[in-house]
Amino acid sequence: MAKRVLVKGNEAVAMGAIAAGCRYYFGYPITPQNEIPEYMSAHLPEVGGVFLQAESEIASINMLLGAAATGARVMTSSSSPGISLKQEGISYLCGSEIPGVIVNMSRSGPGLGGIHPSQGDYFQATRGGGHGDYRTLVLAPSTAQENYDLTMLAFDLADKYRNPVMILGDALLGGIKEPVKLTPYKKQPPAKDWALTGCEGRGQRILKSLYLSEGELTKQNWKLWKKYQAMAKEVRYELYRAEDAKLILVAFGSVGRILKTTVDILRDKGRQVGLLRPVTLYPFPAKAVREAAVRCGRLMVLELNTGQMVEDVRLAADCQAPVDFYGRPPGSIPTPDELAMEVDKVWRKTAGKGGAK
Secondary structure, rough: EEEEEEEHHHHHHHHHHHHHOOOEOOOOOOOOOOOOHHHHHHOHHHHEEEEEEEHHHHHHHHHHHHHHHHOEEEEEEHHHHHHHHHHHHHHHHHOOOOEEEEEEEEEEOOOOOOOEEEEOOOHHHOOOOOOOOOOOOOOOOOOOOHHHHHHHHHHHHHHHOOEEEEEEEEHHHHHHEEEEEOOOOOOOOOOOOOOOOOOOOOOOOEEEEEEEOOOOOHHHHHHHHHHHHHHHOOOEEEEEOOOOEEEEEEEHHHHHHHHHHHHHHHHHHOOOOOEEEHHHHHOOOOOHHHHHHHHHHOOEEEEEOOOOHHHHHHHOOOOOOEEEEEEEOOOOOOOOOHHHHHHHHHHHHHHHOOOOO
16 A cells, blocks of 8 residues: 655655656755755665765756766756756757656746746746757646656656656745655666666667767757657646536646636636646647637636746647636736636636637
C-alpha cells in the first residue's frame, strides 16, 4: 500500500525524482524552488546519489549535460531568471539528444521581478527558449500530487525521446502543502546504447551538437523535427464538468486548479461552464481544444500573465469559435469568486448567440 505524506509541492518534486531513479542533482539556490535542492541535498546521499550546488545556473545545466551523457538520470531546478541562464545548456542538450529533467517553479518577471506566482514563462518553456530550432517536452502540474507523479513521468519521457523535459510550475505549486500518495516507481529505466562509457571497449561514441559537413546539420535538424512530431502521442489534458458545457475555460497549472472551484460556483448558478486543463504544454492538446471549440461554440483562456497560452488556444481553435481572454499580471493570486465574475461576463456576452443560455 502506497504511503501518504503531507509535504510541500517542491518536496514532492524531489521525492518523485529520487523514486524515479534520479541519482545526480546539480542546482543553484533561488526562491521559490529552494526546497528542491534542500531535499535533494539531504536525501540523495541516502540512496547513493550525488548532490552538488554549482557556482551558477550556467554551471549547473552543463554539469547536468555531462552527467546525463553517461546515461544517468539527472535533474536540475531553478526559477524564471535562473532558467533563462540555463537556456544555452538546454539547447545543447536538445542538439546532442541528451535526456534530463529541468524544473521551473516560476516567479514573476520580467527581469528580477518578484517572488510571486506567475505563468509568464509559458513562451520560454514551449518555444524552446534558447537558440536553434528545437523543443522540450513541457509538463504542467496543478497539485502537489501531480508534482510527484509528473516528475516520475518526466524522467521516462526524457529517456524515451532522448530529450530534455521541463516541469513548469510556479511559486504557488512549489510552496503549497498537501497530502501526496507516494506511489512506488515500478518501471525499469531503458538501456542506453548511446551513453558515453569511457574506455570500456564498446567502440567510439560521440554526443555532439556541432555539425559542419555539407548537409549534415540539415539532416540532423530534420531528424529532430520528426522526433518532435512523434511527441504528439504524449498529449495529456484534463476535462472537468465539460460534457454539456456551452463555455469551456482553458487554463493550466495553478490557474487551472483554482478554476475547478470557479466552475463549481458557476454551475450552482446554472451556468453550463466546463474546464479543459492542458497537462502537456508541449505537445499542446490542440485536437482537444479544437473539438471543444466546435462542440461548445466559445472558449475562454485564463492565465496568470498578460496573454501567452491564449495564442496556442486560438491557433488550435482554428476560427471554429470565439476565444476570450482574461489575464492577471503577477502580484496576487485570483480567488475562485474573482474568476467567476470574469467568466460570468463572457457567459452573459455569449447568451442569445446560440451558445450560453
